[in-house]
Amino acid sequence: MRAIYLIARREFLSYVATWGFWLSLASVPLFMALGFGLPILIESSQPTRYYVMIDETGGRLDAAYRASVEESRQRQAAEMREAVSEMVGDNPQITAALDQQMATTMLDDGRYVRLDPPATDVDGLKPYLLGERLLDTAEGEMPLFAAIYLRADAEGGIEIEYWSTNLTDGGLRSEIRGALRDYMRAERLLAAGVSGDMLEAADSLRPVVRELNPERAGADAAVTASDRLPVIVAIGVAFALWIIIFSVVNMLLTAMIEEKGNKVLEMMMSSARHHEILTGKLFGVAAVSFTLLAFWGLLAFGGGTLAQQAAASANMPIGDLIGAIFNPGLLVPALGYFIIGYFMYGAVFLAVGSLCDTLQDAQTLMSPIMLVMMVPLFLVMVAADSPDSPIVTFASWVPVWTPFIMLARLPQDPSMMELVGTTGLMLGTAIVVIWGAGVMFRMGALNQANQETIKNWFRFGKKQNA
Amino acid sequence: MSDTILRLDRVSKQFKGQYAVKDVSLEVERGQITGFLGPNGAGKTTSLRMSLGILTPDKGKVELFGKTPGASTLDRVGFLPEERGIYRRMKVIDVIIFFGRLKGVEAGEARRRGLKMLDEFDLLHAAEQKVKTLSKGMAQKVQIITTLIHQPEFVILDEPFSGLDPVNQKALERIVRAQAEAGRTILFSTHVMEHAERLCDKIVLIAKGNKIFDGTVAEALGEVPRRVHLETTSEQNLLELLAPFGEVRRDDDARDGSHCSTIDLGSGSDAQDVLKACVDADVKLTRFEPVRAHLHDAFVHLVESHGHGEEETA
Structure with a gap:
């Protein structure tokens, strides 16, 4: 035990005392912030486009366009409210915040700002479109992004003439085309005798969806956002588990290759038994990963608390979210799956590291292992939508995938037989894998085996054929 | 203990x-x-x-x-x-x-x-x-x-x-x-x-x-025959003269024409006996060099005598 403790302690300190560890500690919240902030940053960094619209029908199409855009924005707002309500439940404050946000992005306050045309003919507008002359705007003098002419032909058709030197930014063009297409449709229906009220009523038709859970009765049968939260959290935790396990086992691999290269292993083996070295290293890096988890957990908890205190999210189900994450029904199995998965993969990576002198050597052996490891990433997504899919059910029984897939399936109540069976098989496999890795580690550490040994196992059949 | x-x-x-x-x-x-x-x-x-x-x-x-x-x-x-x-x-x-x-x-x-x-x-x-x-x-x-x-x-x-x-x-x-x-x-x-x-x-x-x-180490060195290198300018047959003291072999002649021989002393013989025999037979010695055996020689000798020749040593 003394040797295991000392080796684990040395491993732990050797990571914690490096800049790389602190960078990786900071990198996750940093990347998360970037993940959330970057789209907002990209959106807000888009330049404002100034355009002019000349309606040659005397204002009829212009009015139709404005009405359509307004309606479209209202519809988008309703859809967003609905989507947010799906995710976090009904919340008047969030709805109000959304409405306010939508109000600030109306037609002339968004990316595209309409100006009074300095000329009505194309020749008069061309110097502005080519940037030779500039328009007075709230931002100062700016070039003209587009000039749009709206015309009606004799058959009731509409022609949009769109002048712009920018060939890639087609947002405004699409918006106008969509708005006037709706207008044409409405006009045609009105001409066919459909009343305006009927048209409006038809457009506002929406089915009412009530989602109910047959496992519950009465008012409790209604499915709410909180019911979905455990599934979302389980998928997130399964992904997090995958990322953490493979981040830390990669640490083990590189550290082992470095030790092999530095010829420290035989020195270690004269001071401790190979299983003590293996276990010590596994525990040391496990302590590193728990440090990462604890730091990120504290950060998430702090972030959640702050978010809860924020006025805009006062009634957001942060409590439900934290409850779903810290639900013992998920947390305890997640911890168990992490420990078993980590030791199983960690032992394999250590054994591979002990067989290799360089990272290049290791890459040959790691490629097939990495392919196997990628599979649960895809299957977890399938498990989220179709927990009863045959492929997911089958994959749950593959011990090296069990920790991730079963974790993702947990909120969907897999059968007790599956839970016990897959866990038993995974445990048994973990024991065999750790034992085998220990043997391989010992051989690798004493240079009695290397990556060629493993390759030769797979070449055996070919040799016989040759 | x-x-x-x-x-x-x-x-x-x-x-x-x-x-x-x-x-x-x-x-x-x-x-x-x-x-x-x-x-x-x-x-x-x-x-x-x-x-x-x-x-x-x-x-x-x-x-x-x-x-x-x-x-x-x-x-x-x-x-x-x-x-x-x-x-x-x-x-x-x-x-x-x-x-x-x-x-x-x-x-x-x-x-x-x-x-x-x-x-x-x-x-x-x-x-x-x-x-x-x-x-x-x-x-x-x-x-x-x-x-x-x-x-x-x-x-x-x-x-x-x-x-x-x-x-x-x-x-x-x-x-x-x-x-x-x-x-x-x-x-x-x-x-x-x-x-x-x-x-x-x-x-x-x-x-x-x-x-x-x-x-x-002494026992190992004892496994190696003690050896004497000789160079003479006279024509006596050393192979015959020194045979009672051990195994004699003729080496290549030296550049100045001296005849070179080596004797691996048998048990009970020593370099003094060889020298006395040479003096008694009036052999004109230009070199008489008893060689102290080293562990390297003992090692080579032991390896070869056990049939593990061609080994690498430094």
Whole structure:
């Protein structure tokens, strides 16, 4: 035990005392912030486009366009409210915040700002479109992004003439085309005798969806956002588990290759038994990963608390979210799956590291292992939508995938037989894998085996054929 | 308490169907410096690894301090492996403390001993340096300190002189002697006979996995015929004249035309008898050189006489 403790302690300190560890500690919240902030940053960094619209029908199409855009924005707002309500439940404050946000992005306050045309003919507008002359705007003098002419032909058709030197930014063009297409449709229906009220009523038709859970009765049968939260959290935790396990086992691999290269292993083996070295290293890096988890957990908890205190999210189900994450029904199995998965993969990576002198050597052996490891990433997504899919059910029984897939399936109540069976098989496999890795580690550490040994196992059949 | 520190009893070990060590028995007695000699690939490292329990023999028995090698016995052993290396990113003193603690020394005591030994090895200035900043010789000294930090009763050094320059080889010889004088039992493997000849009380020779000699240096040298080189300008038949004293062979003539011969003295004969016979026969000697045998000669002789010729030695 003394040797295991000392080796684990040395491993732990050797990571914690490096800049790389602190960078990786900071990198996750940093990347998360970037993940959330970057789209907002990209959106807000888009330049404002100034355009002019000349309606040659005397204002009829212009009015139709404005009405359509307004309606479209209202519809988008309703859809967003609905989507947010799906995710976090009904919340008047969030709805109000959304409405306010939508109000600030109306037609002339968004990316595209309409100006009074300095000329009505194309020749008069061309110097502005080519940037030779500039328009007075709230931002100062700016070039003209587009000039749009709206015309009606004799058959009731509409022609949009769109002048712009920018060939890639087609947002405004699409918006106008969509708005006037709706207008044409409405006009045609009105001409066919459909009343305006009927048209409006038809457009506002929406089915009412009530989602109910047959496992519950009465008012409790209604499915709410909180019911979905455990599934979302389980998928997130399964992904997090995958990322953490493979981040830390990669640490083990590189550290082992470095030790092999530095010829420290035989020195270690004269001071401790190979299983003590293996276990010590596994525990040391496990302590590193728990440090990462604890730091990120504290950060998430702090972030959640702050978010809860924020006025805009006062009634957001942060409590439900934290409850779903810290639900013992998920947390305890997640911890168990992490420990078993980590030791199983960690032992394999250590054994591979002990067989290799360089990272290049290791890459040959790691490629097939990495392919196997990628599979649960895809299957977890399938498990989220179709927990009863045959492929997911089958994959749950593959011990090296069990920790991730079963974790993702947990909120969907897999059968007790599956839970016990897959866990038993995974445990048994973990024991065999750790034992085998220990043997391989010992051989690798004493240079009695290397990556060629493993390759030769797979070449055996070919040799016989040759 | 047994005076036998290490006992290998007819141990064998195979790798991929080939014997690395076959039926080797040896004993290391308390307080002795034992040299474990043999060419590269003779099975020395495998034998040492079995001695420590790092490898398990296929056949035979290993006893370290009268027990099967285990955690408790390992704490009494200091082992310097042939494949040497220490944590390059750690500070010198931290490496020493780490290995000391692995062997059961308290951290504070390990630091105190480590600093003292660094001072003795002229390395105190490097205590707070990272290992990667040290020269090879300095790193090797640090590694020796990590081997000795727990003041082991039994020190095993696998090819300790390899990779060291002559100055550091001499320094290491002094360290080995000092450890022996401090009462430690030492077993070291080498394929360089000069070190063994200077240091060892006892030697064990091994070739191709088989033990071919086990005894003192003097006994090993006794296995080599004493030899006399002669050069004469007279025409007497030395093969006939000196045949009663041993095996005589004619060598190539010297450049000045002198006739060269060598006699491997038989038992009961010595160089004085040869000289007297030459003088009595009026042989005109221009050179008479009794040759002192070296361990290298003994090793070559023993290897060849056991049918393991063409071995590599230095």
